Amino acid sequence: xxEQVDFxxxxxxxxxxxxxxxxxxxxxxxxxxxxxxxxxxxxNDIKQDGNSFRIKIITNSRVDECNFNVxxxxxxxxxxxxxxxxxxxxxxxxxxxxxxxxxxxxxxxxLRGENMVTxxxxxxxxxxxIFSREKPQS
Numbered sequence: 001x002x003e004q005v006d007f008x009x010x011x012x013x014x015x016x017x018x019x020x021x022x023x024x025x026x027x028x029x030x031x032x033x034x035x036x037x038x039x040x041x042x043x044n045d046i047k048q049d050g051n052s053f054r055i056k057i058i059t060n061s062r063v064d065e066c067n068f069n070v071x072x073x074x075x076x077x078x079x080x081x082x083x084x085x086x087x088x089x090x091x092x093x094x095x096x097x098x099x100x101x102x103x104x105x106x107x108x109x110x111l112r113g114e115n116m117v118t119x120x121x122x123x124x125x126x127x128x129x130i131f132s133r134e135k136p137q138s
Contacts, residue, residue: 005093006048007109011116011131013042022120022127044116044131053088053095070095078105 045056051070056063068074073087076099084101094110106121116131 005095005111007046007053007095007111007116008048009046010134011044011046012134013040014115014130014132016130017128018125019127019129022122022125024125042129043134044118068097 041058041060043058045058047054052068053070054065054067056065064079066076068086068088070088070090073085075083076086078084078099078101082101084099084105086097086099088095088097090096091108094108097107097109099105099107103122108119108121110117110119114132116133118129118131120127120129
């Protein structure tokens with residue numbers, strides 16, 4: 001692990017790239033009833049202590065939380081309710097989480113300047129979500 005990587009904080013979604021195609025590939029057309037709402041709020045609330053992570057993803061309609069140590073392997077349900085086996089690892093200064101079930105989904109988080117870029121891949125679809133760290137209230 002690169003010691004300088006610090007994902008701690010509340011990260012607010014600023015913009016997405018190719019999200020709808022990714023959602024079709026990862027969730028399936030049955031689950032994508034309409035376009036991703038432009039006013040959808042997405043926050044990644046991340047608590048990191050070395051290799052230990054708690055990632056809470058908060059949207060307008062739900063909250064998902066995942067707790068893990070980098071290098072662990074665990075069983076969980078994906079967003080469609082199917083069981084998958086998930087692993088995590090460091091790839092340089094990038095945090096990579098791979099969920100293998102009916103479909104394989106790879107989520108990579110990395111810091112680029114003041115932003116966190118989350119790249120999600122499923123089948124032949126790739127999406128990027130760009131987040132900015134929320135400034136603490138003073």
